[in-house]
Amino acid sequence: MKRKLNMLYLILIYVFLYAPIVVLIVFSFNASKSRTAWGGFTLDWYVKLFHNSEILDALKTTLIIACSSALLSTAFAVLSCIGIYALPGKQRRLVMSITNIPNITPDLVTGIALMLLFFFIKMPFGFVTLLLAHTAFNVPYAILSIMPKLRQMDIHLYEAAQDLGCTPGQAIRKVIIPEIKPGILTALILTFTLSIDDFVISYFTAGNEVTTLALTIYSMARKSVNPQINALSTLLFVSVLVLLVIVNLRSSRQLSRRRKSVKPGVVV
Template sequence: MNKRIRRFIGDFYLVLMLLFLYLPIFTMIVLSFNESKSRTRWGGFTLRWYGELFSNATIMRAFYNTLLIAFLSALIATVLGTAAAIGLHAMKRTGRNLMIGLNNIPMLDADIVTGISLMLAFIAFRFTLGFHTVLISHITFNVPYVLLSVLPKLKQTNRSAYEAAMDLGATPRQAFFYTVFPDIVPGVLSGFLLAFTMSLDDFIITHFTKGAGIDTLSTLIYSQVRRGIVPSMYALSAIIFAAVLLLLLVANFTPSAKNSKQA
């Protein structure tokens, strides 16, 4: 009996947590198909807000800016973070630990402090706030995450394989790409995805460094919420959620399918 009660409590707690996490998202998706603009009254099923979404130049421009900044910042941060991880891996232990500690500070620091600091730095160097300042800011806070994703993989690599490639006549670059890089690819990819997600989700740092005339989805939604959010934003959020869910399903089930074919 005690086992049944414990099992019931555990299942109830799990269901409660899932409802707490996903009921607001489900509500938003339902509202994206609501004919009425009211959030409390159902006015009938419609695809009107999805049509208005794709015809709204302001939202689509913000969506384009968000994806472009996220992709470019993640790509550049991945290159810089991977190079920094390789350099740190070659350092002596004391210096490496010191640099890793310094690398962790931006991640532990409050976003508002980072955002204000970057804004003041851009103003001090007479940068005009805009797309390029947002991109630089996103690269800046993404590099530490990439470094921490790649560094553990570098510690797992076999130094002997690199030295053997050098002994067989390979150049340092060839030896790296043939012996080291294949082993750290999972860390590089996870660093890229983490950087892309962090950039896609950022609001505070973007808000302080974007200047006038440019918006991302987060800053656009913030400005619209103060005036009253339009239902087409529900439609956009529903599309983003569906795209992320699809990517997760593909990422989780594709390896299983490959393994079952090989078996």
């Protein structure tokens, strides 16, 4: 009985979490323009979506920004992590706590602060400011994903590589990078997703010239009912789902590999 009540409670929570998403998806196939009344099945909104140049442009910008800021911030974070790790303890802790600042300041304030920066140095708002802003908020997350892996690795390997004749550059490329590769992948996926997902910081730093998907959706959602938003949301939802499934399969494979190597029954 108690078990059943527990299950019922969980089901209700998940209904609460998924009802809006399900409604959103169902109504992306709705022939009537209404947000609430069903008028038959159609794929029209998807067709219209792919002919909507405003949305396609926004999608292009979003993807370019997400890819480039993910690559830039991760590459930068790899080098920075190695450098930070080599710093003496006290300085390292200071740098890491500054790295944490964007984590604890509200998005709203981060967005405004970056906007004021670009405004102050009179940089015209547009693609460049958007890319810089995304990279700026991504770098700390990339560092926080890579740093633990660097800490886990045996740092003597780096010295051993050099003793055996590697140049520092080779030692980084052939020893450190492969060791922290899982962290680098996590950083890439995380920063890419954060960038795609971001609304607040783009809102303040994009200006009027460029627009991202989130900004377009925001202005569309405020104006009127538009089932194209539903179609777009559905596509985004499915992409996030696929991405997450891939990530989870990867990490659960890693986990089971790790579990095999430890004593059975130990909670990892």
